[in-house]
Each structure stands twice: as C-alpha cells, then as structure tokens.
C-alpha cells in the first residue's frame with residue numbers, strides 16, 4: 326500500500342486560506358502558485374489537490390484523495406443527492422462557520438412556506454426539510470445571486486448561506502428560519518476508527534492538536550494557598566492544574582491549560598477571588 330497521503334482542498338475561495346493555514350500549522354510545508362492544481366509537500370510524503378469545493382466529496386468518496394476539507398453544507402447537499410457520495414466526517418475544523426437559512430423580503434407578508442416558491446442552491450436539503458415538516462412548496466435551483474430572485478419575481482423567498490447577515494441586509498431580506506449550521510470539516514473515505522494508515526492517523530492527530538490549541542490558553546497566576554480550590558473551579562476547561570508553592574508568604578502559583586476561551590470577565594472574577602499576576606498565554610500545539 327502506498328504511504329503517500331493525498332489531501333483535497335479548495336483551490337480558491339472562502340475555505341482556501343484556513344485550509345492552507347491548518348496544513349502549514351500541522352507541519353505540512355507546501356506552496357501554491359497561479360493555476361497549479363497539485364502541490365507537493367516539500368517535507369512530507371503528501372500531495373495537495375487544489376480543486377473546486379464541490380468536487381471534494383466525490384474525490385474523497387472515490388478514494389482519489391485520502392482526506393478532504395469541505396463545508397458541511399456542500400457535503401450534506403451532495404450526500405442527499407448522490408448515493409455515491411459516501412465520504413465520512415472525521416473532524417470538525419471550526420472555520421468557515423455559516424448557516425443555511427430561509428429569508429424573505431422585508432416587506433413580505435409570508436408567514437409559512439406552504440405553497441410558496443423557494444429559490445436555493447441547496448435544493449436537496451430544502452426538499453428534505455419540506456418533506457420532514459410535511460410542507461408542500463416549490464423549490465427552484467439557482468446557482469448564484471439567489472438573493473435577487475424575490476425581486477425579479479421568480480421566488481417568494483430564498484434559502485441561502487448566511488454568515489454576517491450583511492448580504493441579506495443589503496438586499497432588503499430578512500432571515501426567518503435556519504435550516505442547518507455549517508462549518509468546514511475534514512472528510513475521509515471511511516469513518517475515523519476504520520482508518521488504518523498510520524501516517525494518516527498521525528496527520529489527523531496533528532490537525533486535532535492545532536484546532537484544540539486555537540481555543541486553548543495557558544493560564545498562570547498566584548494566589549493564597551487556602552484559595553486554591555476556589556480559583557481552580559473558576560478556570561474554564563482546566564482538567565488538572567499544576568500547583569507550585571511560592572517561597573514568599575503562604576502563596577502558590579497555579580498553572581493550567583484552559584481548553585475553553587478565557588475572557589476578560591473570567592480574569593476579573595479570578596482577581597476578585599484573590600488571584601494576582603494573572604497571565605494568559607496562547608498555546609501553539611497540543612498533542613494528547
């Protein structure tokens with residue numbers, strides 16, 4: 326069996342920068358230029374296929390690529406349309422977050438989807454939603470500029486991706502129902518527990534390490550010994566903090582890996598409970 330890993334990522338578009346950064350931060354060095362469709366890692370036996378995001382589920386399902394990075398929205402639509410799309414999600418990547426949502430013109434009196442015409446680039450997901458909710462409505466597939474359709478008279482409402490909501494606002498549309506939340510995911514031809522190639526398993530662990538590190542912070546602070554328990558309870562997502570006695574007074578230093586965001590509010594609470602010299606440091610990589 327070849328030990329080379331092939332990873333499919335989007336060539337250009339919203340997923341590209343974060344996909345590339347994830348690979349680079351996981352120690353996969355490569356460079357892309359111009360119209361190149363294949364990039365070879367300079368330090369690992371990895372090929373990176375640079376393709377349209379719509380082709381990624383099929384490349385991975387066929388085993389042409391061992392791994393791929395794609396939005397859940399694209400994967401779900403293709404799974405709902407084509408039996409040959411069997412790729413499995415092995416890791417949620419936490420970037421390119423958006424939702425697929427229904428929206429209508431601001432001045433629309435629409436109260437339900439019943440007997441309405443819905444324009445969308447995600448017809449299979451919308452049809453499934455309508456079926457599951459026993460709603461009879463017409464779905465028309467539009468590939469781009471979905472937001473225009475209510476104004477040119479071909480749809481009563483739309484179902485499209487929304488992230489900041491600025492596009493809806495600019496087009497005088499208002500969201501009224503979310504169909505699904507989406508983020509970028511790592512996919513493979515088989516479920517993660519069925520992956521046997523050690524180098525792929527190790528690469529997925531590196532990806533996990535980068536993603537977990539993004540949310541995590543290393544917190545260091547000093548406190549009176551008898552406040553230790555109280556302070557440890559306030560540290561978000563810290564499993565087992567290290568307690569180090571300080572030479573001076575009856576104080577200890579607490580060092581902890583917090584796996585959840587540490588907000589200013591948390592730091593203020595720590596201070597109110599007696600902590601001092603509170604340092605919050607970024608974590609680059611985690612290997613569990």
Ligand code: PRT
Nearest residue numbers: 338339340377378396421422423486487488489490491492
């Ligand atoms: O060329 P290729 O086929 O590879 O790319 P593409 O044009 O099909 O996709 P691309 O690059 O636009 O998006 C890739 C993926 O990014 C999507 O499949 C989603 O998983 C994710 N993503 C995250 C988004 C958005 N946020 C998003 N806001 N994809 C599209 N949008 C569009 C949306 O369709 C709408 O037109 O942005 C507009 C709304 O954005 P806001 O911020 O104004 O709400």
Ligand code: ZN
Nearest residue numbers: 377378379380
């Ligand atoms: Zn696409």
